[in-house]
Amino acid sequence: MIDALEVAERAVAAAEADEAEAFVHAERSGLARFAGDEIHQPTLTDNASVQLRVARAGRVGSATTNRLSEEGLRAAARRAAEAADRAPADPGFDGLARPAEIPRVEGFDDATARLSPEEQAVRARAAIDAADGLGVYGYYTSGVTRLAVASSSGLRGEQELTDATALVLAAAAGASGYASATSWRDGDVDPAAVAREAAEKAARTRGAVELEPAKYRAVLEPYALSELLEYFSFDAFNGPALLEERSYLAGRIGERLFDESVTIVEDPLDPAGLPKAFDFEGTPRRRVPLVEDGVARGAVWDRSASARAAGYESTGHAGPPEMRIYGAFPIALSVAPGDAASVDELAELVEDGIHVTRLHYLSVVDPREGIVTGMTRDGTFRIRDGRVAEPLVNLRFTVSVPEVLADVPGLTRERMLVNRSDFYGERYPFGVLCPALATASFAITGCGSGPGL
Amino acid sequence: MRELCDEAIAAALATGASYADVRAMTRRTQSLATKNGRVEAVADNETEGIGVRVLVGGAWGFACDRRLTPEGAREAARRAAAFAAAAAAERAERALTPVEPTTGTYRTPLELDPFDVALDDKIALCLRAEEGMRAAHSDVKVTSATLRALRERKLLVTSDRVVVDQETVECGGGIDAIASRDGVVQVRSYPSAHGGASAQAGWEYVEELGLDREAPRVGEQAAALLRADPCPSGVTTLVIDAEQLQLQVHESVGHPIELDRVYGTEAAYAGTSFLAPGDLGSLRYGSELMNVTADSTTPRGLGTFGFDDEGVPARREAIVEAGVLRNFLTSRETAARIGAGGGGSMRADGWNRMPLVRMTNLHLEPGEGSFEDLLADVDDGIYVETNKSWSIDDKRLNFQFGTQAAWKIERGRLRRLLRDATYTGITPQFWGGLDAVAGPEAWRMAGLTNCGKGQPGQIAHVSHGASPARFRRVQVGVRS
Numbered sequence: 001m002i003d004a005l006e007v008a009e010r011a012v013a014a015a016e017a018d019e020a021e022a023f024v025h026a027e028r029s030g031l032a033r034f035a036g037d038e039i040h041q042p043t044l045t046d047n048a049s050v051q052l053r054v055a056r057a058g059r060v061g062s063a064t065t066n067r068l069s070e071e072g073l074r075a076a077a078r079r080a081a082e083a084a085d086r087a088p089a090d091p092g093f094d095g096l097a098r099p100a101e102i103p104r105v106e107g108f109d110d111a112t113a114r115l116s117p118e119e120q121a122v123r124a125r126a127a128i129d130a131a132d133g134l135g136v137y138g139y140y141t142s143g144v145t146r147l148a149v150a151s152s153s154g155l156r157g158e159q160e161l162t163d164a165t166a167l168v169l170a171a172a173a174g175a176s177g178y179a180s181a182t183s184w185r186d187g188d189v190d191p192a193a194v195a196r197e198a199a200e201k202a203a204r205t206r207g208a209v210e211l212e213p214a215k216y217r218a219v220l221e222p223y224a225l226s227e228l229l230e231y232f233s234f235d236a237f238n239g240p241a242l243l244e245e246r247s248y249l250a251g252r253i254g255e256r257l258f259d260e261s262v263t264i265v266e267d268p269l270d271p272a273g274l275p276k277a278f279d280f281e282g283t284p285r286r287r288v289p290l291v292e293d294g295v296a297r298g299a300v301w302d303r304s305a306s307a308r309a310a311g312y313e314s315t316g317h318a319g320p321p322e323m324r325i326y327g328a329f330p331i332a333l334s335v336a337p338g339d340a341a342s343v344d345e346l347a348e349l350v351e352d353g354i355h356v357t358r359l360h361y362l363s364v365v366d367p368r369e370g371i372v373t374g375m376t377r378d379g380t381f382r383i384r385d386g387r388v389a390e391p392l393v394n395l396r397f398t399v400s401v402p403e404v405l406a407d408v409p410g411l412t413r414e415r416m417l418v419n420r421s422d423f424y425g426e427r428y429p430f431g432v433l434c435p436a437l438a439t440a441s442f443a444i445t446g447c448g449s450g451p452g453l
Numbered sequence: 454m455r456e457l458c459d460e461a462i463a464a465a466l467a468t469g470a471s472y473a474d475v476r477a478m479t480r481r482t483q484s485l486a487t488k489n490g491r492v493e494a495v496a497d498n499e500t501e502g503i504g505v506r507v508l509v510g511g512a513w514g515f516a517c518d519r520r521l522t523p524e525g526a527r528e529a530a531r532r533a534a535a536f537a538a539a540a541a542a543e544r545a546e547r548a549l550t551p552v553e554p555t556t557g558t559y560r561t562p563l564e565l566d567p568f569d570v571a572l573d574d575k576i577a578l579c580l581r582a583e584e585g586m587r588a589a590h591s592d593v594k595v596t597s598a599t600l601r602a603l604r605e606r607k608l609l610v611t612s613d614r615v616v617v618d619q620e621t622v623e624c625g626g627g628i629d630a631i632a633s634r635d636g637v638v639q640v641r642s643y644p645s646a647h648g649g650a651s652a653q654a655g656w657e658y659v660e661e662l663g664l665d666r667e668a669p670r671v672g673e674q675a676a677a678l679l680r681a682d683p684c685p686s687g688v689t690t691l692v693i694d695a696e697q698l699q700l701q702v703h704e705s706v707g708h709p710i711e712l713d714r715v716y717g718t719e720a721a722y723a724g725t726s727f728l729a730p731g732d733l734g735s736l737r738y739g740s741e742l743m744n745v746t747a748d749s750t751t752p753r754g755l756g757t758f759g760f761d762d763e764g765v766p767a768r769r770e771a772i773v774e775a776g777v778l779r780n781f782l783t784s785r786e787t788a789a790r791i792g793a794g795g796g797g798s799m800r801a802d803g804w805n806r807m808p809l810v811r812m813t814n815l816h817l818e819p820g821e822g823s824f825e826d827l828l829a830d831v832d833d834g835i836y837v838e839t840n841k842s843w844s845i846d847d848k849r850l851n852f853q854f855g856t857q858a859a860w861k862i863e864r865g866r867l868r869r870l871l872r873d874a875t876y877t878g879i880t881p882q883f884w885g886g887l888d889a890v891a892g893p894e895a896w897r898m899a900g901l902t903n904c905g906k907g908q909p910g911q912i913a914h915v916s917h918g919a920s921p922a923r924f925r926r927v928q929v930g931v932r933s
Contacts, residue, residue: 029909030536031908031909032536032540033908035717035718035720035721036717036718037542038512038540038542039512039540039542040513040718041513041515041718041807041809041907041908042512042513042514042515042536042537042539042540043515043516043806043807043909044514044515044516044517044532044533044536045516045517045805045909046516046517046518046519046529046805047500047502047517047519047805048519049500060492060495061495061497062494062495062496062497063496063497063498063499064496064497064498064499064500065498065499065500066499066500066501066502066519067499067501076499079497079499080497082572083495083497083572086571086572086573086576087492087495087572087573087576088491088492088576090491090492092491117532117535117536117539118535118536118539120539121536121539121540122539124540135717137717137718137720137721138721138908139721139908141908141909167721167908168721169720169721171717171720176720244594244595244631244633245594245633245636245638246595246631246633246638251636304493321494321496322484322486322494322496324486324493324494325486325488325493325494325597325599360724360846360847361724361844361845361846361847362844363842363843363844363853363855364842365841365842365855365875365933366855366873367638368636368637368638369933371933373842373844373853373855373931374844375844375845375846375847375851377846377847394846394847394851396844396846396851396853396877398853398875398931398932398933399933400933403933422722422905422908422909422910423908423909423910424905424909424910424911424912425910427909443932443933445853445877445931445932445933446851446853446877446931447851448846448848448850448851448879449727449846449847449848449850449851453717453720453725
C-alpha cells in the first residue's frame with residue numbers, strides 16, 4: 001500500500017494556493033460474499049485517493065483524484081485552484097485545517113492487515129460449513145485502511161486501521177436467522193460461531209404468524225437497536241440540524257427527554273469500537289456526550305457549521321465533502337449498558353410483547369419528531385409470560401424513537417459492536433456499540449412477508 | 454486502454470480461467486451544493502482503474518487496480534483468479550447465455566457538455582434559486598440547491614471477443630426549502646427530493662428543469678405546509694404524481710424483478726423477492742392497466758447504454774403486460790439458469806466493483822386521459838406529490854411511503870393542502886387497485902442516483918418514467 005502521509009504532503013506541495021489541505025484515503029480489502037453453499041461474489045479492492053482543498057484569496061475549491069503521480073497531483077491542484085477562483089469569497093471562511101494534536105488511538109491489528117485473499121475465503125467457507133443444513137447468505141471481509149492529512153499550516157496526521165466482519169443470514173423457505181460480528185481484530189471474529197448463531201435463530205422462526213398492529217412492549221437486540229439509533233442520529237445528533245430545527249433535540253438541550261437509564265455518547269476514540277483519530281477535515285475526533293441519564297446534552301459538529309454557530313466548535317465530525325450539505329454525523333455511537341444479565345432477562349421485564357432481532361430498510365418519516373419506519377426481519381418473536389414464544393412474520397414498525405427511549409425497563413450488561421458500514425465507496429468501517437434494550441413502546445403498523453427465502 | 458484490457462484478459466486466461474471480462478474506466482464527477490446563500494461544497498472528483506472478473510473452476514473472482522498500467526492490469530487479473538480459485542467449491546462449470554462477438558461504441562447524445570459550463574454560472578444558478586425560495590415566505594428558514602455532472606469512459610473487453618467503448622455524460626440538480634414555525638418543520642423540493650433529478654444528457658437538461666423558475670412555488674408550498682392539516686388516516690382512493698410513482702415502480706417492481714434477488718443471492722442485504730422463477734408468464738402483478746417496460750435505449754435515461762457490463766446489447770422489453778409478469782431483469786448467468794431472457798442488465802458501480810443485476814430504465818407505460826380526468830372520477834380521496842420517506846420489506850411486499858405534500862380530493866377537484874402524508878400497502882394488492890393511468894402527455898421521466906445494492910455496496914443510476922395514476926382502496930395516514 002502507499003505511504004499515505006507522503007502522498008498528502010506531495011499533494012499539498014503541488015497546490016498553488018494561499019492555503020492547502022490534503023486528505024488521503026487508501027484501502028486494500030477483500031470481501032468474500034456467499035449465497036447458498038458457494039462464495040459467489042468475491043471482491044478484492046485496492047485503491048487510494050487524495051482530496052485536495054485549497055484557499056485562494058478567501059475562496060475555497062477542492063478536487064479529488066486517485067492518480068497519485070506528480071502529474072496526477074498537479075492536475076488535481078489545477079482543478080482545485082480553478083474551482084476556488086470561480087467560487088464567491090466566503091466571509092465566514094476561517095481557514096483550512098490548522099496544526100492540532102492528533103489523538104493516538106488503537107484500531108490496527110497486524111495479523112488482520114496481513115490476511116490473504118485465500119485466508120479470507122477460508123473464513124467465508126467456515127461460515128458456510130457451519131450452517132447445519134441451512135443456506136447461508138452474507139460475507140466475510142477484512143481490510144486495511146490508511147488515512148492521512150497534511151496542510152500548508154503544518155498539520156500532519158495519519159492512521160492505519162483494520163477491520164473484519166462476518167455477517168450471516170441463515171435461511172430456507174419459511175425460516176431465517178441473522179447474526180454478525182465485527183472488530184478491528186480478525187481474531188475476535190469467528191465466522192463459524194456467527195453462522196451457528198444465525199442458524200439457531202432461523203430454526204426457531206418456522207411457522208411464523210401475523211400480529212395485530214398496535215403498540216407493544218419489545219426487546220430490541222443490538223442489531224436492531226444500533227440501526228434504529230443510527231437513523232435517529234442522522235438528524236437528532238447532527239449539530240447543523242440543531243440550528244435548522246430539524247433535530248428532535250433542537251430547543252431541548254438540557255431537558256430530560258428519555259428514560260434515565262439511557263446514556264449515549266459518540267466515542268470515536270474507544271478501543272472497543274472502530275477507533276478514528278481525525279475527521280475528513282483533519283480535525284481531531286472527540287468523545288461527545290449526546291444523552292446523559294436521559295437528558296439531552298449535545299450533538300456533533302464540523303468546522304464549517306460550528307464556525308457559524310455561536311458557542312460551538314468542531315467535535316471532529318466532518319464527513320467527506322459531498323456529504324457536508326447534510327451536516328455532521330456520529331460515526332461511533334456508544335450506548336451505556338444496563339444491568340440485565342441476558343436478553344432473556346429483558347424478555348422477563350417485557351412480560352408481554354415482541355422480540356426483534358434485526359431491522360430492514362429504515363427511513364426517517366419525520367426528523368423533527370424522530371419518527372422512523374422500517375421492517376423487522378430474520379428473527380421476530382412474540383414474548384409471552386416473560387419468555388420468547390412463537391415466531392412472527394416480518395412486521396412494519398413506525399415508531400417515534402423518543403417514545404421508544406422514554407420508558408426503558410432494562411438494558412443488558414453485555415454490549416456488542418455492530419458493524420454499520422455497508423462498504424459503499426471508499427472503505428471507512430464504523431459501527432455502533434450497544435446493549436440489547438427493552439422498551440415499553442414499539443409501534444407495529446403492519447405485517448409483511450414471512451421469514452426466509 | 455485496449456492494450457491494458459487485452460493484457461488482463463491474457464493474464465486471466467493464463468491462470469486457467471474459462472472466462473474473463475475487463476473494464477478499464479475513467480470517471481469524473483462534479484458536484485456543487487449551496488445552502489443558505491453560501492457555497493457549501495464544490496467537489497471535483499476523478500477516478501480511474503481497471504476491474505477484472507474471471508471464472509475459474511466454475512467460481513467467480515473479481516479484483517481491481519487503480520493503476521492503468523500493464524502491471525496493474527496483470528496483477529488485477531492474477532488476484533481475481535487466485536480469489537476465484539480460493540472460493541471455488543466442487544461444482545460444474547457455470548453456464549452463461551451466449552453473446553455475439555461484438556465491437557461497438559456508444560456516446561451520450563448531448564448539446565452542451567456540462568463540464569464546459571462555467572462553475573460560476575452554476576453557482577449563480579444555485580444562489581438565484583435559493584433566493585427565490587427564501588423570498589417566497591419568511592417561514593422558509595433553510596434553502597439549498599445542488600447540481601451534479603458526470604462523465605464516464607468505459608472500455609469493456611471480454612474473453613468471448615466483445616470490445617465495447619462507451620462514454621456517458623449525466624447531469625442534474627435539485628432545490629429544497631425547509632420551513633419551520635412553532636416546532637413544525639416541513640420540506641418541499643423540486644424536481645424531486647434526495648438530491649433532485651438527473652438525466653443522461655447535456656446541460657440543456659438542467660436548463661429545462663428551471664430550478665430558479667420553480668423556486669418561488671417551492672418556497673411558498675414549504676411555508677403553506679406549516680399551516681396545513683395532517684393527512685387523515687383511512688382507506689381511500691389515492692392519486693399519485695409521476696415523481697412519487699417513479700419511486701413506487703422502482704421499489705415495488707424494479708427490485709422484485711431482479712432475477713439475482715429471486716434466486717437469493719442478495720438475501721443477506723437488499724433482500725429477495727416475492728416472485729418465483731415459475732411466476733414468469735402467469736403471475737398477476739396488478740390490474741390490466743399495469744404495463745411496465747425495461748428499456749436501456751430510452752433517450753436521456755440514466756440506465757441507457759449501448760451494451761451492459763457483460764457486452765449484451767441494449768434492449769427494450771416488456772416486464773408486465775396487462776398486469777401479468779412477462780420478464781425478469783437478468784444477467785447472462787441468471788438468464789441461463791431460468792432458461793429465459795438473454796441478460797442485458799449487468800451494471801457495475803465503477804471500475805472497482807463487480808457487475809450485478811441492476812435496473813436500467815424501468816417505466817410505467819402511460820394510459821389515457823389527463824391528470825384532471827384522474828381526479829374527475831374521485832368523489833373523496835387524496836392526491837400525493839414528491840417523495841419524503843420510503844421503505845419496503847425484504848421480499849418487496851409491504852411498503853410505506855411518505856410524501857412532502859398532499860391534497861384532499863373532493864368531488865373531482867383538489868381542495869385542501871395536507872401535510873405528513875403516508876400510504877402503505879402490499880405490492881400485488883396495491884397494483885391490483887390501479888384503475889387509471891394518465892396519458893402520454895402527462896408522462897415524465899426522472900433519474901435517481903442513489904439506488905443501493907450489493908456487498909460491498911454499489912450505487913446505480915437509473916431512470917423511471919410514469920404518468921400520474923389512480924389507485925383504489927389504499928391505506929393512508931399511518932401513525933406511529
